[in-house]
Amino acid sequence: MVNQEDPRVLRTRQLIKAAFRDLLRRKGFDAITIKDIAQKATINRATFYAHFEDKYALLDEVTEQAFHEMIPEQVANAREFTDEICDQLILQTHRYILDFYQTCRMDSKSMATLVDEKIKKMLLHTIESIFLKGATHLGVNRHSIKVMAAMTGSAIYGAAQCWLNVEEIDRTDGLVDIVRPYVMNGLGLYRDGDK
Amino acid sequence: MVNQEDPRVLRTRQLIKAAFRDLLRRKGFDAITIKDIAQKATINRATFYAHFEDKYALLDEVTEQAFHEMIPEQVANAREFTDEICDQLILQTHRYILDFYQTCRMDSKSMATLVDEKIKKMLLHTIESIFLKGATHLGVNRHSIKVMAAMTGSAIYGAAQCWLNVEEIDRTDGLVDIVRPYVMNGLGLYRDGDK
DNA sequence: GACAATGTGTTGCCTAAGCAACTTTTAACT
DNA sequence: AGTTAAAAGTTGCTTAGGCAACACATTGTC
Structure with a gap:
């Protein structure tokens, strides 16, 4: 599940990555929580896990x-x-x-x-x-x-x-x-x- | 339907309004189509209509x-x-x-x-x-x-x-x-x- | 005036996203 | 070591959003 072509998926992934890049600029990697990322990306925490295994995969x-x-x-x-x-x-x-x-x-x-x-x-x-x-x-x-x-x-x-x-x-x-x-x-x- | 509290709804409305403001800066109001707005907001055209009656309501x-x-x-x-x-x-x-x-x-x-x-x-x-x-x-x-x-x-x-x-x-x-x-x-x- | 082309709204079906309510780690304090 | 709290993951159910396909109006152009 989670079709990589779906525009919602593309948008969500963009939001997550943008939020993460932004957080990296003001916080240490270790200090960033999934909750932080989800909040800034305006998505649910559970949605994050639908797209990335964890923050390491995201960093990758x-x-x-x-x-x-x-x-x-x-x-x-x-x-x-x-x-x-x-x-x-x-x-x-x-x-x-x-x-x-x-x-x-x-x-x-x-x-x-x-x-x-x-x-x-x-x-x-x-x-x-x-x-x-x-x-x-x-x-x-x-x-x-x-x-x-x-x-x-x-x-x-x-x-x-x-x-x-x-x-x-x-x-x-x-x-x-x-x-x-x-x-x-x-x-x-x-x-x-x-x- | 369409619960104004739902974070997805809030986000979508933000996206639409931001896209519209942006378009207004480079195009005339009459020249802006719903398709334009939907595209820039990265949402579906039908979704637009779930939130606004038309572009006049949006402008309002x-x-x-x-x-x-x-x-x-x-x-x-x-x-x-x-x-x-x-x-x-x-x-x-x-x-x-x-x-x-x-x-x-x-x-x-x-x-x-x-x-x-x-x-x-x-x-x-x-x-x-x-x-x-x-x-x-x-x-x-x-x-x-x-x-x-x-x-x-x-x-x-x-x-x-x-x-x-x-x-x-x-x-x-x-x-x-x-x-x-x-x-x-x-x-x-x-x-x-x-x- | 016929024609194509483009924009506007609407509908039904499907999928991604939100949420609550968990369990499990991890970490900090005493 | 034992307690507590916060973060990390997980799951089932609900809802918003995407899509295709439609009917209808508007525009332009031959």
Whole structure:
């Protein structure tokens, strides 16, 4: 039951997600109760459970959606893992993490972990899907492609996260200059003469 | 059917009114269809009719609510028709008319008439209810009080509307200086030495 | 004036949402 | 440890909202 096409369902889910995002901006994740969410969304508490298992599932979906909406067309449609695409992914990841940590109170350990995992997974998936479009020649079998994607995603994510502790957080060109050569060399795709 | 207490009903009515106010800001009243409203409110067209007879009834309610929310506490609780209260009513009426004509496209004759009538009626009612609280001594019987209220409301409204065509629309002190003495004298309540 | 196209209301059937009244966790206090 | 309170989930029944399909009015255009 609960037909995902029903306009009432779409509206209710929008209301819940909007309420949640709003609450995250002024309360810690752990401090937010289902009752809070239901109240702000002007829905019944029981209705919440018809749509989400719990607030973790909600967080998962909100995170996914936010990241997804952030992906530029260029990256989503990319058929080849070029320098430009690589740069975009690095910047997007960095921007996303920054946004999240700035607008939400990441007081909750559980939340930070969940969000991190989610983003990493999406990043990885995005990269893998570009690799699989096949224009870029890497290892032959899907297995090695998966591993390459995993490494690339993890590297980008790790670097972006690490950059949070750097003095010049906003000097993203510094980040890009470090990560791109590393990744592209690792993949054996580096072109520019340097290094 | 349709219990006005049901949270779904409250929410739906809010959505409809918000959608309508929004549409009024960019479309003429006549150009707005029920379909437009339903779409923007993310409800079904049939649901609209469960709450409002037509868009005229909706306009009526939106107008009433907007005017009502504009009434200062001081005026709502007034037990006597003083100079200050009189001034407040004049300014409020002027402000309301100005707002309405500025934010909405008053292209429709029917709409302008309806809104005008509505505001006048509410203004009149507000004044009457102050008179009836009785601290102000006017004629004895309710009948004459009603007439006094009607005259006062009409005078204030007429003046405020007329002021729209004056060069210095925003010089509201000019408006007040003309209307207050007129009304207070008419009611036999004027105190200040002047005139 | 015939025609299509679009908006207005209405109706019956189905589904999502609200509610009350539970049980079960979880957490805080003493 | 024992008590209490608040939050988390669950369930059966009721009601508002969505939809399709209708009849009817309005408009424009050929």
